[in-house]
Amino acid sequence: MSFIELDHTADVLLRVWGGTLDEVFADAARAMFQIMYGTCDAGEIVRTVDLEAEDIDSLLHDFLSELLFLTDAENVVFCSFDVDVRGNRVSATLKGEAFDPAEHSGTIVKGVSYSGPGIVKGDEGYVLEILFDI
Amino acid sequence: MHAGINRVGAWEWEIPIGFIPGMRVPGRFYLSEELAGTLEEGALVQLANVATMPGIVKHSLAMPDIHWGYGFPIGGVAAFDLQEGVVSPGGVGFDINCGVRLVASPLTETDIARNRRQLVEELFRAVPTGVGARSALSLSNRELTDLMLTGAAWGVKQGFGMESDLVHSEEKGGMKRADPDAVSGKARQRGMPQVGTLGAGNHFLEVQVVREILEPRAAAAYGVSPGQICFMIHSGSRGLGHQVCTDHLKVLEKATRKYNISLPDRQLACAPIDSPEGRAYFGAMASAANYAWANRQLIMHALREVLHGMYGIEYEEMPMVYDVAHNVAKIEEHTVDGRRMQVCVHRKGATRAFGPGSPDLPPEYMDVGQPVLIPGSMGTPSYLLCGTKTAMERTFGSTCHGAGRVLSRTQAKKSVRGKxxxxxxxxxxxxxxxxxxxxLAEEAPAAYKQSSEVVRVVDGAGISLLVARMEPLGVIKG
Structure with missing residues (x-):
C-alpha cells in the first residue's frame, strides 16, 4: 500500500502516491477505510460509484465523500477498490463486508477537507496530501 | 513566540495586518507563555487567513486551545457583518454543533463507590457508541423534519426530558432559522438511524465528581456543590451534520467564484450571508445544530433512565446544568466600537460565554452569567466556568472549548498502548x-494540552471565570 499518515495534531493528514491516478484514488480510499475500521479482507457486498467533477481534486473529494456516505448509510466496510479515472470522471467497483463491531475498530472520519496541495504530478507519478476531519 | 507576533496584554497577542497579504483586520489570540510552545505556525496562518474574509468585524480571534485545523484554526472565532459579511462551513466544521452538556444529580461519591463499574457498564449498554452505532429509535422522514425544526424541544415533546431542560441550553436547544428543505436526502438517510448515539473519537459520556468550587455564588446558581456526582455528555450531529457540511461545501465553493470572493484557502469557501447559497447553508447548518441538541437530549434521557433504574432517583432530581455548542455559526447582537450591531459569529472549537444580564439566559443564571462547560481529555479534569462582561467586550462573548491536542494520533499511539x-x-x-x-490510545491524556492551563488563561484574561473543577470517575467512549 502506498500511503503514510503524517503528523497532524487535530486530524489525519495522509500522503498517498502512485504511478497512476487510479492507484492514488484507490489507495486514498483504502487508507480512509483503514482509519475507520482497521483491516478488512472479505468482500461479498459489491457497490459501484460513477462521478464527474470540474477538476481532479474535486473529483477525489467527491469520490471519498461518496464512500463516507455509503459506509455510514449502509453500514458496509469496503475492502477492495477497483478504480478507473478518465479525465474528470471516476468509475469504481467497491467490494466489502457488513460492519461488525467485534471485527472493525477505528474512528469516524467526519469529512474530507480541501486543505493541502491536493494531487500533484511528478516525474514518477502522482502524490496526494489530504486531510480528514476525525 | 513566533516572529511578527506582538504582545498586547498579559494573555493576549496580535497578528498585525500585513502578516499575510489581504488581511482586513488584525488577528488576536489568547495564550500563556507555557502554552506558547504548543502554537503551530500553521494555526497562526489559518487565523490570519480568516482575517482576509469579506465583512469580518474587529478581529479574527482564537482561544488558548488554538491549534492547526482546516479552514479556520480550531479555537477560532470570527464575527461577520450581516450586509457585507460571509458565512463559511470552514468556520464551523464537519461536526456541526459538536457540544457539551452537564447533568447534575443528588448522588455523592460514596453513593456510587460500590457499583461504579456497574454504572459505567449500564451506561455503555444504554447509549450506542462508536463507529457504526445505531439508534434504538427509528425516525420517519417527517419526524426527522420536526426534530430539525425544533431540536431538543422535539425530544421533550416525545417524553425524553423536561421543559426546564430547554431553558438550560444555549438557544434553548434549538436555532430558529433551521431550514430542513436545505438538508439533502443523503444527510437525512444518515441521520435517521443515528439520533441518540454518541459517536467516536473524542466523544464521551463521563461520570464526574465535583472536586472543587472556585466561585461559590455562581456554583450555587448552577446547582453544583463539592462531592456531588454529575455527568458530562460530549457529542455532535453525527452523520447528518457531516453530510450537511460536505454537501454545502461543494455549493459554497462555486459560490465563492460566483461572488468573486478571493480566499487564501479553498477550505474557507463561503458565500454572502444574505445570498441564496449563504441562506441555504445557514438553514441546513441550523437544522444539523438542532439535530445535535436532540441527540444530546436523547443521550441524557438514556442516562437518566439508567440512574432512575439503579438509584431510584427521579428526573426532577437530575436537572440539566447547561448545554453549549462549540462548532456553530449564529446571528447575535454585539457592541462593536460602541455601536450595537447584528453579526454572524462563527465559533469553531470555541464556546459561547455570555456575561451576566444577557437576554438568552434563564432568570436563575442572569446575575452570574452563562455556564461554560470545558471537557477535559480522558482522565483529566473538566471545568465549569461562567461567561463575563469582558468576553462580551473582547471576544463576541466567546471562550475556549477544551484542551486542544498536542500529539497526533500516530504519536499518541506510539506513546502508550490502549490496554x-x-x-x-x-x-x-x-x-x-x-x-x-x-x-483509547489515540485519546490518551498526554495527547492533549493540560486543560488546567487552558482554563487558567481564559480565567486570567477574564473572558470566562472558573466556577468548579470536576474529576472523572468513569467514562464511556466510542
Missing amino acids: ELRDQLAKEGIYVRAHHDAA
Whole structure:
C-alpha cells in the first residue's frame, strides 16, 4: 500500500502516491477505510460509484465523500477498490463486508477537507496530501 | 513566540495586518507563555487567513486551545457583518454543533463507590457508541423534519426530558432559522438511524465528581456543590451534520467564484450571508445544530433512565446544568466600537460565554452569567466556568472549548498502548469502557494540552471565570 499518515495534531493528514491516478484514488480510499475500521479482507457486498467533477481534486473529494456516505448509510466496510479515472470522471467497483463491531475498530472520519496541495504530478507519478476531519 | 507576533496584554497577542497579504483586520489570540510552545505556525496562518474574509468585524480571534485545523484554526472565532459579511462551513466544521452538556444529580461519591463499574457498564449498554452505532429509535422522514425544526424541544415533546431542560441550553436547544428543505436526502438517510448515539473519537459520556468550587455564588446558581456526582455528555450531529457540511461545501465553493470572493484557502469557501447559497447553508447548518441538541437530549434521557433504574432517583432530581455548542455559526447582537450591531459569529472549537444580564439566559443564571462547560481529555479534569462582561467586550462573548491536542494520533499511539492506558487510569480510579482498547490510545491524556492551563488563561484574561473543577470517575467512549 502506498500511503503514510503524517503528523497532524487535530486530524489525519495522509500522503498517498502512485504511478497512476487510479492507484492514488484507490489507495486514498483504502487508507480512509483503514482509519475507520482497521483491516478488512472479505468482500461479498459489491457497490459501484460513477462521478464527474470540474477538476481532479474535486473529483477525489467527491469520490471519498461518496464512500463516507455509503459506509455510514449502509453500514458496509469496503475492502477492495477497483478504480478507473478518465479525465474528470471516476468509475469504481467497491467490494466489502457488513460492519461488525467485534471485527472493525477505528474512528469516524467526519469529512474530507480541501486543505493541502491536493494531487500533484511528478516525474514518477502522482502524490496526494489530504486531510480528514476525525 | 513566533516572529511578527506582538504582545498586547498579559494573555493576549496580535497578528498585525500585513502578516499575510489581504488581511482586513488584525488577528488576536489568547495564550500563556507555557502554552506558547504548543502554537503551530500553521494555526497562526489559518487565523490570519480568516482575517482576509469579506465583512469580518474587529478581529479574527482564537482561544488558548488554538491549534492547526482546516479552514479556520480550531479555537477560532470570527464575527461577520450581516450586509457585507460571509458565512463559511470552514468556520464551523464537519461536526456541526459538536457540544457539551452537564447533568447534575443528588448522588455523592460514596453513593456510587460500590457499583461504579456497574454504572459505567449500564451506561455503555444504554447509549450506542462508536463507529457504526445505531439508534434504538427509528425516525420517519417527517419526524426527522420536526426534530430539525425544533431540536431538543422535539425530544421533550416525545417524553425524553423536561421543559426546564430547554431553558438550560444555549438557544434553548434549538436555532430558529433551521431550514430542513436545505438538508439533502443523503444527510437525512444518515441521520435517521443515528439520533441518540454518541459517536467516536473524542466523544464521551463521563461520570464526574465535583472536586472543587472556585466561585461559590455562581456554583450555587448552577446547582453544583463539592462531592456531588454529575455527568458530562460530549457529542455532535453525527452523520447528518457531516453530510450537511460536505454537501454545502461543494455549493459554497462555486459560490465563492460566483461572488468573486478571493480566499487564501479553498477550505474557507463561503458565500454572502444574505445570498441564496449563504441562506441555504445557514438553514441546513441550523437544522444539523438542532439535530445535535436532540441527540444530546436523547443521550441524557438514556442516562437518566439508567440512574432512575439503579438509584431510584427521579428526573426532577437530575436537572440539566447547561448545554453549549462549540462548532456553530449564529446571528447575535454585539457592541462593536460602541455601536450595537447584528453579526454572524462563527465559533469553531470555541464556546459561547455570555456575561451576566444577557437576554438568552434563564432568570436563575442572569446575575452570574452563562455556564461554560470545558471537557477535559480522558482522565483529566473538566471545568465549569461562567461567561463575563469582558468576553462580551473582547471576544463576541466567546471562550475556549477544551484542551486542544498536542500529539497526533500516530504519536499518541506510539506513546502508550490502549490496554496500558486503561490499567493506568484504573489505578487513578477512573473506569473506562470502550468497544476496543486501541481507540483509547489515540485519546490518551498526554495527547492533549493540560486543560488546567487552558482554563487558567481564559480565567486570567477574564473572558470566562472558573466556577468548579470536576474529576472523572468513569467514562464511556466510542
